[in-house]
Amino acid sequence: MSTQHLLSLLVENKPGILTRVAALFARRGYNIESLAVGTTEIEGVSRITVVVSLDGQPLEQVTKQLNKLINVLKIVELEEETSVARDHMLVKVRTDSSTRSQVLEAVTLFRARVIDVVSDAVVIEVTGNTAKCQAFLKVLEPFGIKELVQSGAIAVSRGSKSMSEKVIR
């Protein structure tokens, strides 16, 4: 049985680093569920958050292989209990005068936000963990989802410690 793991990688912001990381997953036969990349509080250091479905032994192997990449500075697995993770999602939903109020009600219930409205559609943004986003989508489905875009999970550990501590010499 494989389970989902959320890995956080601090990497040097060098050309090709995303290719190296993604290619390593592909070459070793692991599927990436989601991937999010951005800069961090340290100049020249980026953070890659990757969700991957694996069981224990391959997870150790993929972590070790990632660690061998010269531009990878640090890898941690963020556990659900000790970290917070968020997905960000934009959904374009079909609406008309008869369904709009129902859609807006769902938006309120899920603490989502409408960011664009036209006569036959609305664009909604929602932030939350994967389960919440999936639940929200299920509610919207009957109205007709015209377009969906997701950011991939980003995550940070709880508490005051920072992942980048002791990374930079």
Add this chain to the structure above:
Amino acid sequence: MATETLTGAQALIRSLELLGVDTVFGLPGGAILPTYDPLMDSKKLRHILVRHEQGAGHAAEGYAAASGRLGVCIATSGPGATNLVTAIADAHMDSVPMLAITGQVNSFSIGTDAFQEADIVGITMPITKHSFLVTRAEDIPGVVAAAYEIATTGRPGPVLIDFAKDAQNGKFEFSWPPKIDLPGFRPVTDPHGKQVQAAAELILKSHKPILYVGGGVIRADASKELLALAELLHAPVTTTLMARGAFPDSHPQQLGMPGMHGTVPAVTALQKSDLLITLGARFDDRVTGDIKSFAKGAKVIHVDIDPAEIGKIRHADVPIVGDAKVVILMLIAELKAQMKDSKPDYEDWWIFLKGLKERYPLGYSEPDDGKLSPQYVIQRIGELSGPEAIFASGVGQHQMWSAQFIKYERPNSWLNSGGLGTMGYAVPAAMGAKVAQPDRLVWAIDGDGCFQMTNQELATCTINNIPIKVAIINNSSLGMVRQWQTLFYNSRYSNSDLNTGTDTIMVPDFVKLGEAYGCLAIRVEKVEDVDAAIKLAMETNDRPVVIDFIVGRDAMVWPMVPSGISNDAVQYARDAAPIWDGDE
């Protein structure tokens, strides 16, 4: 710090010189031309012009494997760079410290599908330890120094630097040494003391230990330490294909090579062992056979400098990350402390192993067709040349026979393509080895198939006075393919005939080919001529030598464990499994 205005190309040459590089193998072309200009003036760098970039790559590997130093090859952009790919992949699999330098189109043309443009950094990402694209001259000293550090530190491997043409032409203020900025590169060389302690305890509790030695011991230059450890324990030793020479073959504790074509004693000792003391080996499928049934009763101590090797294939009861030399020295000290005056008693184990050694020595039968026995030829090359020589082989039957029938007494005397299995490795690798160790006798033991892939480097050898000896073990076929077709495909020889034997149309005639390249070339067909031919080759040092040994094509490599099957099913010869005493 004093600086000097240099072009990027001059800085590249200067950096290599300052890092102690003395030889580069390469072939120029458009995008690397700026670098070839100052190279011409270098007093410290010897450039050897190859005939194909793959030859440059394997020569750099041979140079590195024979000497333990960094091997360097240079090619131009596009096809020059892609021709290096096989050698880079080979070096990656066999942990060879190598620097591959390639030219690239101007930085402003990258991505436009310019003439001779190839994304070599992208192409080689999965087969290099690391790679760099340099687009600014001022980055060159730092990148070259970093590449050297990465290639030679920790688990060695190939590093590629792709130099855009404008980076080679740009001018800047050169200073040395540069700052090396590699925050993500921290190889662990010193092991945890606790792990070493645990390993010693496990060893002293075991009754049937075996030292399973891999190429890491050679790369770590830890042969002396291994000998001390083995003798302290009086434990049996098996050296993998990559580790032939890491432990003397003449030593009574040596069981020989393990794996698919390993000796019966080595294969069986691993299967029956209760503790694998694994040193710089990686549980390759050619060693383990079916992994589920491999050494089922054994606990595992796994020493490797690469943490990713530990637990990759086989669970390690005691994992130790560190340099083999450092670990072995610590382990010896720890064992001595724990042993006090008593020695571990492996007498029953040795009775079993000695029985295997007596009953199942390596051997071969003479071919039915009256031709030379390939094993005999190879064995005589080894015996007449002695342990100070270097032997490089291609891939296939002749490689296995060379691993089996030549007796290796010292590390770096056996060079081959173990992981990737690259046909064509032998001639250029022997050339590189001869350049690194000019005073040693260097043999390329090659097959008639392999030889046809890279023999153009004989031109390089003749012109540059690199007198290697090439023994073609000519069975007129892709021998290992033929062996598998005999055993597993009902003797249906699909596309494995090469027509190079004396009873065929003989294309090419290797003697004529050797002569065309300026070599001394002879053909040997009779057993009584074998020694004289080998001696003639050894005495001829004004040019390379090619000996075309016409051997029986039906000779097979034995013992053998068929692919994917349990090592318990090792066959001593065809349809002849070892007979056990009924206790298993």
